[in-house]
Amino acid sequence: MxxxxxxxxxxxxxxxxxxxxxxxxxxxxxxxxxxxxxxxxxxxxxxxxxxxxxxxxxxxxxxxxxxxxxxxxxxxxxxxxxxxxxxxxxxxxxxxxxxxxxxxxxxxxxxxxxxxxxxxxxxxxxxxxxxxxxxxxxxxxxxxxxxxxxxxxxxxxxxxxxxxxxxxxxxxxxxxxxxxxxxxxxxxxxxxxxxxxxxxxxxxxxxxxxxxxxxxxxxxxxxxxxxxxxxxxxxxxxxxxxxxxxxxxxxxxxxxxxxxxxxxxxxxxxxxxxxxxxxxxxxxxxxxGINEGMPELPQARLNRFLKEYGLSEYDASHLTSEAQTADYFEECVKFYPNPKAISNWITGDIASHLNLKNLTIRELGVSPEKIASLLKMIDDGAINGKIAKEVLEEMIVTGISPQEIVKLKGLTQISDVLELERIIEEVLKKNAKSVEDYIGGKKNAFMHLVGQVMRQTKGKASPAVVNEILKKRLKDRSS
Ligand SMILES: [Zn+2]
Structure with a gap:
């Protein structure tokens, strides 16, 4: 039955x-x-x-x-x-x-x-x-x-x-x-x-x-x-x-x-x-009067987020599940009009910090303005995404601005081609086996080499610049 x-x-x-x-x-x-x-x-x-x-x-x-x-x-x-x-x-x-x-x-x-x-x-x-x-x-x-x-x-x-x-x-x-x-x-x-x-x-x-x-x-x-x-x-x-x-x-x-x-x-x-x-x-x-003063309710706000910011259903429903999260998101967008990037940070790294500490987004003590300037620093090439995660953590603990943290901790991204070329040359010398593997067709050896460069630079290298130089050097060696 x-x-x-x-x-x-x-x-x-x-x-x-x-x-x-x-x-x-x-x-x-x-x-x-x-x-x-x-x-x-x-x-x-x-x-x-x-x-x-x-x-x-x-x-x-x-x-x-x-x-x-x-x-x-x-x-x-x-x-x-x-x-x-x-x-x-x-x-x-x-x-x-x-x-x-x-x-x-x-x-x-x-x-x-x-x-x-x-x-x-x-x-x-x-x-x-x-x-x-x-x-x-x-x-x-x-x-x-x-x-x-x-x-x-x-x-x-x-x-x-x-x-x-x-x-x-x-x-x-x-x-x-x-x-x-x-x-x-x-x-x-x-x-x-x-x-x-x-x-x-x-x-x-x-x-x-x-x-x-x-x-x-x-x-x-x-x-x-x-x-x-x-x-x-x-x-x-x-x-x-x-x-x-x-x-x-x-x-x-x-x-x-x-x-x-x-x-x-x-x-x-x-x-x-x-x-x-x-x-x-x-x-x-x-x-x-009560009817007129009714705030925008979650379902309406979700629909608006889908339309206005082009977010996925998942992201929009995460952001609108609490009014203060949705408000926070919209304040960030005012300072930094890249809704997708902000949404990724709020639903990703920020959400995990909140879960870990059992806090609401306002209690975290990082203003939307500061989140916006952190994301701008990635765009400007001052730091890479990985370092930005570190900076965010520091912002939560200390409450100081991302610029100051980067300055104090010397986290500025290395985009200087000459300096990176020197470091990459050194890495290639020390990892002859990986270079051989790569030339022999093992493409994942490339990621190992990138990893080594990142280690040498304590994560501060610009991934885009590293990839470019490394590809060129390996091509030179294989021909
Ligand atoms: Zn009573």
Whole structure:
């Protein structure tokens, strides 16, 4: 029997506001436990929530970027349940009238572009955090996170493979970061993702019972958990089992999912309108203003980079995956109008330095102007490409200009023909065997000789000049 997979994703996102969703407490990460809470986010008697305007604007911005319709009336609801990290016994959320609905996100994968429908984007608040120390029997609770504004972004079950889910998350994160509405840092819990997955016989129109997967803390984790779950469900069905709706936890260490609880239905939460927050009609002017101020989004920027700079799809998508990388690239182009060369450096040497040091391109501390002057020095023949890599490394460490580094370290390229001729003559004398090999037809002996010249000059020789002289000298010797 052949099976197909149906996946829907639910993303929870911390909105990057300074204060919480319904009170003035700070949202700063990593502070002393329970130093950022107040009667409102603790749900103490007599306290009343007030909606954070910035959080509302960020939510609208994200919803519009995801092509959603905005609800005519904004209404909040209480989602009731007990858990020690939720002292109010309810979470302020949105139930039957989500802030926005019916959107989509276009996801480009290797083979095709696909529209993933977005069912709803709504606002809610985060709960506190339980801490379970390894020693002792007590668990602790930290309410600093209680009431941080969250955006929940729910897709329709339009995703049909773990890789597609991964691509969707990557595209979604890129947009959210372009909008600057969240830092999207999964390690800090600013972006969390749950997945609903079911399998069914190929061609069947009926959806199978869905399993909700939780506890994935990277996009790769989401993909791995889905991969595992597809195999598990198919094997179970093949053995005659019946899948039941449940919630399972991803155990990344062992690469398995573990049953946590049978999934509750929304009726179980006894939603009702939040009586402390009056429903309101969002200001049309505000929405229009947010729409007008929308930045160029990743997909549009990628298309422009392909057209305007003639880059490959690979390079353009690397450069536009983060707004600051794309900005950096465009600033470099202003100083040095050779987009292809700049792209090669950013996606090559600069990217490896960033990966190695786990930094963003701005944190590297090398200005676009300095990168431009480094590339100009190669064009002018002052240094060759190999030395330029060395200079870049030095620029990153010291922060000084490429000209100064070349001067201080004596790295200027040797293009002086007379001097190179002298060095080459010496190399040919010392490597008589290679010369013989080359004349005898072993063409790769040439590269060995070039290598020797480069060694003699500590890499500073102009490769073009060396090649030219060397070819001429070898030709003289063979005739
Ligand atoms: Zn508070």
């Amino acid at each position: 052949k099976y197909e997979t149906v996946i829907g994703l639910e993303v929870h996102l911390h909105l990057a506001t300074d204060s919480k969703a319904f009170c003035g407490c700070s949202t700063e990460f990593g502070q002393r436990p329970n130093s950022q809470s107040c009667p409102v986010c603790m749900g103490l008697p007599g306290s009343l929530p007030v909606l954070n305007e910035k959080a509302f604007q960020y939510a609208i911005k994200a919803a519009l970027a995801l092509n959603c319709k905005i609800q005519d009336l904004v209404k909040f609801d209480r989602k009731n349940y007990y858990y020690p990290d939720l002292p109010k016994n309810f979470q302020i959320s949105q139930y039957d009238m989500p802030l926005s609905y019916d959107g989509f996100l276009e996801v480009a994968s290797k083979e095709r572009r696909k529209k993933i429908r977005i069912r709803r984007v709504h606002m809610e608040e985060d709960a506190g955090k339980l801490v379970h120390p390894e020693k002792g029997f007590n668990s602790l609770v930290d309410y600093n996170r209680s009431g941080i504004p969250l955006l929940e972004i729910v897709t329709e079950p339009d995703l049909s493979s773990p890789q597609e889910a991964y691509d969707y998350l990557t595209a979604l994160k890129a947009i959210l970061k372009y909008l600057k509405v969240s830092d999207c840092d999964m390690e800090k819990g600013s972006l969390r993702c749950d997945a609903n997955i079911s399998v069914r016989e190929e061609g069947s129109s009926k959806l199978g019972a869905k399993v909700e997967l939780k506890n994935m803390n990277s996009f790769k984790g989401v993909r791995d958990a889905l991969d595992y779950e597809i195999d598990r469900q198919i094997n179970f069905l093949e053995e005659g089992g019946k899948i039941t709706q449940e919630t399972r936890l991803w155990d990344a260490e062992n690469g398995v999912t573990i049953s946590m609880r049978y999934k509750e239905e929304s009726e179980d939460y006894r939603y009702f309108p939040e009586p402390d927050l009056v429903p309101f009609i969002p200001d049309k002017k505000l929405i229009d």
